[in-house]
Amino acid sequence: MPDRVRAAYRRRAPGEPRALGYLYIAPALVVFVAMVIVPLGQSVWYSLFSWDGLSVATWVGADNYTALFSDPTLRGPFLHALVLLIFYSLLPITLGLLLAAAMSRVRVRGLTFFRTVLFLPQVLAMVVVAVTWRWIYAPSGLLDEGLRAVGLGGLARSWLGSFSLALPAVGVAGTWVGFGLCMVLFLAGVQTIPRERYEAARLDGAGPWQEFRAVTLPALRPQIAVAATLTIVAGLRNFDLIYLTTAGGPGNSTAVPAYEVYHRAFEIGQVGSAAAVGIGLTVLIFALTVVVSRLVEGGR
Amino acid sequence: MISSRLDRTLTYAVLVLFVVIALVPILQIVSTAFSSNEHAQPGLLLPDGLHWHNFVDAWQRGHFGSYLRSSVIVTVVVVVAAALLSTMAAYAFGTMRFPGVSVLFYLFLLGLTVPEEALVIPLYYDFRGLGLTDTYWALILPQTAQSVAFGTYWMRTYFSRSSREITEAARIDGAGTWSILWRVLVPSGRPAITTLVVITFMWTWNEFLLALVMVSSNDRRTVPLGLAFFQGQHSSDVALLAAGAVLVALPVVLVYLVFQRRFIEGMLSGAVKE
Numbered sequence: 121m122p123d124r125v126r127a128a129y130r131r132r133a134p135g136e137p138r139a140l141g142y143l144y145i146a147p148a149l150v151v152f153v154a155m156v157i158v159p160l161g162q163s164v165w166y167s168l169f170s171w172d173g174l175s176v177a178t179w180v181g182a183d184n185y186t187a188l189f190s191d192p193t194l195r196g197p198f199l200h201a202l203v204l205l206i207f208y209s210l211l212p213i214t215l216g217l218l219l220a221a222a223m224s225r226v227r228v229r230g231l232t233f234f235r236t237v238l239f240l241p242q243v244l245a246m247v248v249v250a251v252t253w254r255w256i257y258a259p260s261g262l263l264d265e266g267l268r269a270v271g272l273g274g275l276a277r278s279w280l281g282s283f284s285l286a287l288p289a290v291g292v293a294g295t296w297v298g299f300g301l302c303m304v305l306f307l308a309g310v311q312t313i314p315r316e317r318y319e320a321a322r323l324d325g326a327g328p329w330q331e332f333r334a335v336t337l338p339a340l341r342p343q344i345a346v347a348a349t350l351t352i353v354a355g356l357r358n359f360d361l362i363y364l365t366t367a368g369g370p371g372n373s374t375a376v377p378a379y380e381v382y383h384r385a386f387e388i389g390q391v392g393s394a395a396a397v398g399i400g401l402t403v404l405i406f407a408l409t410v411v412v413s414r415l416v417e418g419g420r
Numbered sequence: 421m422i423s424s425r426l427d428r429t430l431t432y433a434v435l436v437l438f439v440v441i442a443l444v445p446i447l448q449i450v451s452t453a454f455s456s457n458e459h460a461q462p463g464l465l466l467p468d469g470l471h472w473h474n475f476v477d478a479w480q481r482g483h484f485g486s487y488l489r490s491s492v493i494v495t496v497v498v499v500v501a502a503a504l505l506s507t508m509a510a511y512a513f514g515t516m517r518f519p520g521v522s523v524l525f526y527l528f529l530l531g532l533t534v535p536e537e538a539l540v541i542p543l544y545y546d547f548r549g550l551g552l553t554d555t556y557w558a559l560i561l562p563q564t565a566q567s568v569a570f571g572t573y574w575m576r577t578y579f580s581r582s583s584r585e586i587t588e589a590a591r592i593d594g595a596g597t598w599s600i601l602w603r604v605l606v607p608s609g610r611p612a613i614t615t616l617v618v619i620t621f622m623w624t625w626n627e628f629l630l631a632l633v634m635v636s637s638n639d640r641r642t643v644p645l646g647l648a649f650f651q652g653q654h655s656s657d658v659a660l661l662a663a664g665a666v667l668v669a670l671p672v673v674l675v676y677l678v679f680q681r682r683f684i685e686g687m688l689s690g691a692v693k694e
Binding site for chain 2 (some may be wrong): 122124141143144145147148149151152156157158159160162163166173207215218219222223225226228232234235236237238239240242243244246247248250251252253255256262296299300301303304339346350356357359360363364377379381382386391393394395397398401402405406409
């Protein structure tokens with residue numbers, strides 16, 4: 121390489137600081153700051169006021185935040201969201217692990233087909249999922265007909281209209297959306313575990329359960345963390361499904377923070393309180409994401 | 421080996437069971453969409469023929485033709501804008517070093533976790549102040565920003581892994597950063613860009629809350645909002661509702677079937693933390 125070229129090359133070496141970078145980032149940064157960072161700050165600002173969206177706002181300080189803990193109509197939605205995480209996150213992960221455990225002993229043919237179908241609910245618009253599950257829970261819908269077919273017709277009821285059952289009913293729809301994602305993640309993970317580990321475990325006389333605990337589960341740790349993060353974030357953000365199946369009802373029995381933000385800001389004119397719920401939800405999502413990643417790192 | 425044959429049978433039985441669980445709710449919509457309205461009802465039943473006119477009815481009477489037009493406009497603009505902006509930003513983050521580079525990158529990462537619910541209220545009042553609610557801008561700009569957060573994160577991984585040798589060879593040949601990006605890195609990064617495009621497409625196409633808040637007139641409604649509206653208006657018109665649901669889902673499902681691996685790869689990447 122001639123010295124002249126080498127000098128030119130060194131002057132523009134890849135690691136060298138270059139102000140040019142700002143130019144490449146600028147367009148994305150402008151849109152991102154204007155549409156995400158600024159509104160996030162405004163939300164915090166709104167949350168410090170009592171405002172009906174029309175008249176003059178009054179400063180209330182942290183009152184909207186203390187109400188998140190003291191007001192039952194605000195505490196309720198956060199508790200419902202945590203209950204729903206059992207259905208949105210814990211159940212899909214458990215089902216996924218079940219499948220992974222079954223599959224760890226066998227090489228499966230047609231994996232692409234199974235993966236494609238199991239993941240399919242993930243790509244459907246929530247509006248479509250909501251229509252589907254409203255029908256399943258409708259009088260004479262799939263669930264009631266199924267119960268009658270096996271002689272349990274007495275259990276048929278208005279599922280989404282029940283104070284005690286509407287929340288789990290919506291939760292099961294969320295499980296349906298999420299289980300394929302977890303399965304696909306764990307299937308991919310389990311296929312990469314070296315066969316020798318299973319053979320070694322079997323030589324040591326391990327049964328399916330010990331094999332799962334000693335080999336499959338530890339190896340799937342990273343995948344479990346990813347699945348937990350994805351399903352928790354998606355579950356807490358989920359507005360569409362609640363709004364379109366129960367609209368928080370009956371009563372407030374299925375209200376969640378994501379729904380409460382919309383309901384308060386755009387339906388009953390409590391904008392400040394709605395903003396506080398939105399910020400509270402953001403904090404909850406961040407906190408749970410950190411907890412999940414700590415749990416995984418802590419185990420390593 | 422008896423136990424291995426038992427394992428095999430059991431595994432396939434479990435797999436098939438879950439396949440059935442995944443498909444039955446979808447099949448009930450598809451079969452209803454082809455039924456006559458007298459025959460159609462919630463539940464799983466064979467359609468009484470192939471009543472394609474349900475789709476024509478949904479298209480015309482249900483305004484799905486107009487909803488689809490709005491969705492296509494919004495989605496195309498968001499996908500193209502987000503791909504361009506995030507490719508450029510990720511190129512800088514992945515290959516250049518300058519003061520503040522990591523702070524700025526973490527700012528974008530923040531956008532991956534902030535829920536839309538924390539943004540939608542100020543966005544509504546900001547756009548209303550500008551007289552832009554009920555326009556496509558109110559749907560395009562916020563969604564572009566949210567996709568840029570993911571896109572920058574996603575593409576940065578590709579750029580920081582891209583081969584130094586090729587870039588340096590191009591640089592010695594006298595290529596500037598701009599032509600290295602578009603002539604060298606973008607063509608060879610087609611798989612990563614495809615993932616970005618299909619994921620952004622799906623998110624934008626399926627978006628509901630923003631459209632619900634921003635849009636009030638019928639001819640600005642996107643398909644998910646249109647379907648929700650239709651469900652509220654004609655909940656007894658089961659066959660038409662099902663046909664509408666198929667029209668909402670079909671574009672994404674078709675793209676998903678073609679780019680299945682890219683979809684899954686992209687959607688599973690959202691949780692990766694640096």
